[in-house]
Amino acid sequence: MTLYVKQDSLIHEIDPITKVIYAFVAALLPYILPSHTVALIVLVISIMLLVVGKVFRKIIPLIGLSLFLIVSLVIIQGIFRPDNVTPLFHFGPIIFYKEGLSYGLLLMLRVINLLCAFGVLILTTKPDDLIQSFIQKGMSPRIGYVIGSVLQLIPQMSATIATIKDAQRSRGLETEGSLLVRIKAFLPLIGPVIMNSLISTRERSIALEVRGFNAKQKKTFLHEVHTYKYAKVIQAVLILIFIFAILWRIFL
């Protein structure tokens, strides 16, 4: 359950922390400077990075998923925005206004931009590399473990739920039909699921304990998170842009 795409590219070589900073700066810039031009520029940069990272095709289904939200944003803003004054076109009695459509477009750019910016991070960074970087920056290894294991435990858990559901159905439990039937089936399903996860959680924590999870020693790492030559420079530039944008917004 990870979106990471293994590729050989310049973007994959950049260290995770730099990409995290990029994702946040790129996602926030169009909010700090609310103009279409800024949003468009940042979006184009993110898309370029995705293309360089050879993962552009992977972002399209993600944008597609949010298309419903995006389109409804534009329509609703176009029709109902309070400061709508200039009618642009109409379908029968429904009038679309320039101001609303323009604002809807900005919202749309922001959403797509957010997806692309985090896409650069998530599609080109191995989750365990990302977590390891955070641990090395001082995050607690326990929190790191929780984040890392959730990604793999959720599919495990849904498999367990499916097994329990089948088992209960084979004993005659009705799980399909009217709402009332489904509600009645909920308890016999959720009970075993909870018991089962409690037991496996206890067993897994034993397995972790005997492998030194609570060790007081400083942790070492099997893999070196690759450092990127220009990481510091890129990070500095990104943070400068960010500060500059805030100052711009405040003083100009």
Added chain:
Amino acid sequence: MLSCGGFSYEKIIVENLKYKYPDTDQLALNDVSFEVEEGEVIGIVGQNSAGKSSLCLALTGLIPHFFNGAYGGKVLIDGIEVKTSTITDLSQKAGLVFDNPFTQMTASKYTVYDEIAFGLENIGVSREEMIERVDWSLKMMGIENIKDKNPFDLSGGQMQRVAIASVIAMRPEILVLDEPTSQLDPQASEEVFRVIQQLSQEGITIVIAEHKMEKLASFTDRILLLYEGKQIDFDTPQKVFSRDDLHDYGVVPPIFTTYCKAMGMKNKKTNTYPVTLAEVSSLLGGENNEWNKS
């Protein structure tokens, strides 16, 4: 930690161990005392809730450090007292493998190789040594071919071997296995028993709780028989499985022993019944009259 020099000595010393889980009335372990020498293979037998798992947990420090409850007596692992040590320190002395292969996977690693390195990362082993130890573990378990796979994509038997590899990578001198094959099919069980025997040949002291008596009889040096938390017997497989009251303790002896008992075939010299096929055949006049215990 200093090792105690070159002489052979007791790896495990258990003295009057008593333990009661929180919120229970019955002692899970009731006055258990035994000693295990370096390199020995010990089998723990007994019916369900006889205290096998509790004893395994007590040998690895999870009792009393993970499970609270009333604890009495003393357990010494390689000269270290369990009660005053920590699970992390003990994990480098005595490793624990248990029955469920799924829950022994950390779920935070994406390859078998990384999974095995997990414990070594935690205890701060240097990268070079980590790689060396992981490679050694993979080789010992015969799982080099699956090192790049996701642990959850493996079969139960492979997963259990990964679990053992992860534990032996910590280089414990003692390996404690709590019914390691109870959730595996016969072929996978066979593989797991094979690697356990191989570890024994490497000189690792092994304590194994199991229900497969034929297997235990064939490769253990001594058997510890538990019943309702009490220690009933601690002797060679031949002596323990020849006991007439074995059924009272809910233990079924190896099929060979049952057969020979029914036929009245006893080894006159030792006054015990055979416990393995090899012993039966030698009793029936095979090539060597001495029981060839492997």
